Amino acid sequence: MARAGAKRAVVLLSGGLDSSTCLAVARDEGREAYTLSVDYGQRHRGELARARRLARTLGAADHRVVKVDLRAFGGSALTDGALAVPKGRSAREMAAGIPITYVPARNTVLLALALAHAETIGAEDLYVGVNAIDYSGYPDCRPAFLRAFERLARVATKAGVEGKPLRIHAPLLRLSKAGIVKLGTSLGVPYRMTLSCYDPIRGRACGACDACRLRRKGFAEAGIPDPTLYSKK
Numbered sequence: 001m002a003r004a005g006a007k008r009a010v011v012l013l014s015g016g017l018d019s020s021t022c023l024a025v026a027r028d029e030g031r032e033a034y035t036l037s038v039d040y041g042q043r044h045r046g047e048l049a050r051a052r053r054l055a056r057t058l059g060a061a062d063h064r065v066v067k068v069d070l071r072a073f074g075g076s077a078l079t080d081g082a083l084a085v086p087k088g089r090s091a092r093e094m095a096a097g098i099p100i101t102y103v104p105a106r107n108t109v110l111l112a113l114a115l116a117h118a119e120t121i122g123a124e125d126l127y128v129g130v131n132a133i134d135y136s137g138y139p140d141c142r143p144a145f146l147r148a149f150e151r152l153a154r155v156a157t158k159a160g161v162e163g164k165p166l167r168i169h170a171p172l173l174r175l176s177k178a179g180i181v182k183l184g185t186s187l188g189v190p191y192r193m194t195l196s197c198y199d200p201i202r203g204r205a206c207g208a209c210d211a212c213r214l215r216r217k218g219f220a221e222a223g224i225p226d227p228t229l230y231s232k233k
Helices: 017-028 046-057 106-121 143-156 177-186 210-222
Strands: 008-012 032-039 062-067 125-127 167-169
Touching: 008 017, 008 106, 017 032, 017 046, 017 125, 017 177, 032 046, 032 106, 046 062, 106 125, 106 143, 143 167, 177 210
Parallel strands: 008 032, 008 125, 032 062, 125 167
Antiparallel strands: none
């Protein structure tokens, strides 16, 4: 929990399993968390309402939503309604390449917004819930990307050139989905409140997209009951 005089940190919060766990870690590490969600035109915009609730529940000091409409470019099943979200893919298929649900440069955009927010409020730490183990193959969820962005932040900001560079924390980077579930459960993350699904149906997770399958796999391997409301078993 944050203490008097605690360091401020910006936490990117999508409303999903990983980002909510990341927020819980930041709070457990004593940070005063300023959560930031981005409405980028995603088809699963229901996650934004979940993020607001999670920010309150997990003790964020402030929560903001910034709108940047990436539908202007398309190129992803998450921002282009003409493209179908893949369903029922095996673990081998998910690991075979970068899927159509990849949103071009999304994490670069999100981290840039978080960097601007951090510099404005005097935060030197930025938490992001990316994961390079059980993930969908996105290039902007890898350690090399995070290292490169941290180097960029040092030369791209007033704080960086004045000797107060931003530090990027990715506490889930090396964890399996099961490991993330165990960690979040130990920190009291209300996973029933989260939404990871790329293509929810009437507010419920579809149960078949890559995000749902990875989520189910995580709970099963962790030996923890999955509280998610799925439209399909």
